[in-house]
Amino acid sequence: MIELAYLSLAIGLIFQTFGVVALHRFPDVYTRLHGATKCTTFGSIFIYLAVIIIGAIQFFEGNTQGMQLSLHTLLVMLLLLLTNPTGAHAIARAAYRSGIKPALAVVDKLKGVRI
């Protein structure tokens, strides 16, 4: 059971690293947002899953704090799943409206549309 926690910690760390590397590798705001949002959300979910598993193990060993640990981490996970894409969407819209054009774009359907 504890190996499962280690495994999801490792997966989470790998995806967090990809997300942070994407910040430095891609050329403009929109492509950076792709890497940053998807990879850090997914990586954080796996890290939180590992913590939930550790809490469950503590709970079954007779430590009542384990349940609190799992419940609070579950709340953080739900909040993250709800807020992270919304924040990315807000930044992308603000970037487009403040006049940043997508780099290397082959098609731009939003150009000239008044919303």
Added chain:
Amino acid sequence: MSFKITVVFSFLFYLALSAGSGNLGLWSGEELVFALLFAVISAALVSRIFNAVGLKPNKSFLSPKRWVLLIAYVAGPLFVEMAKANLDVAYRVLTGKIKPGIVKIPSGLKTNFGTTLLANSITLTPGTLTVDVDDKKNLYVHWIYVKKKEPDCGDICSNFPDWIRRIAE
């Protein structure tokens, strides 16, 4: 109406945060009293703001069937697509192969909540990021590797609209 719903939700949130504090089931008696007190106070403050902004609660969300469907949707198809999305982004990070562009897709949904859910799902799925939405609920999507210049919904958001129509409409 919005007052009652806010009371219930803040009460449940307080209970989740203070679980395991006492001997009355999971909670102690003082915690339960304080939970109710804080729930009523915060709901009184928040419902005034909701009324001032003009937000109306949607009664169809009180049916538990929609909540079960929402949880099944997040844990099932959305999670699989998220896994695919991350492998896709990892591949693009490693190789640097991108061909970005902004495309327009008609969502075909009617409610605001459904559009929000679809936009958030699209942001978490492979290679796409919602940038803007217009009055007719058409989504403008930034696509990291453009395959078609005039895509329809099936190219980007696999079968999400069917799920969301059942959840939100």
Added chain:
Amino acid sequence: MIEMGITLFFTAAILAVLAIICIARLALGPTTADRAVALDTTNTVIAAALVVLGTAFNQIIFIDVAIIYAMLTFVSTLFISKYMEEKG
């Protein structure tokens, strides 16, 4: 149990390094939007590090701090984007 503590501290250390790499983008970023993206990513990484550290020290209160941190940084991201939109 001691081994688990070491693993968790190690994880938190890697997350701290990742946060510092994000802050490099925050300093370099040519436009305001780039900086906003970097700030958002930093906040997500730091919230994860808080939860991991809370588990390592066995302190539930760290996780409550992470909840509040996630909420407040979400609001701050929304405010920064609103400001960028108005500024044009």
